[in-house]
Amino acid sequence: MFCSTLLALEAFVVFFAALAAYGLRAVDTGVILGVGIGGALACILAAGLLRSFVGYLLGTFIQGCLVAVAFLVPEMRDHMLAVGLxxxxxxxxxxxxGGRVDVERAERYEAELEHHARTRGDA
Structure with missing residues (x-):
């Protein structure tokens, strides 16, 4: 749940960073749109794939790419590097x-089922 929320927020940040880069006109418009829209869609795709390990690998790859993209627009390097890191x-x-919370949530669910079965049996 935490990872998917982070990736959804990151999609917005990537999109708005692309708009800022477009306003600076420091890099070709096609590159900005490709990286911005592609990056935002990749974040959303990774969030949707988090039910499998592939989503986590894609999310990790996206984090690395976000740090690397900071060097494409020299005018935004410091800000984008800070955001990427x-x-x-x-x-x-x-x-x-998030992994710990998921384990605790599953344990609590099992305990609630067990408690419900016991209280129903006593009534």
Missing amino acids: TFAVLWIICWRV
Whole structure:
């Protein structure tokens, strides 16, 4: 859940960063649109694929690409590098914490089913 939320937010950031790069006219418009729209769609695709390990691999690849894209537009390098590194750190945190939350949620669900079966049997 955390990872999919992060990727959805990242899709917006990638799209709006592409609009900012377009406004600076520092790189060819086709490159900006391709990277911006392609990156945003890749984030959404990865969020949809998170039920399998492929989604997590794609998400990790996207984090690396976001950091690398920071070097395409020199006028935005510092800002995009900060955003890319921030999202990469958040990705690692979401992956670790989200996995723990999913395990705890499954354990709680099993405990609730067990409790419900016991209380129904006593009535």
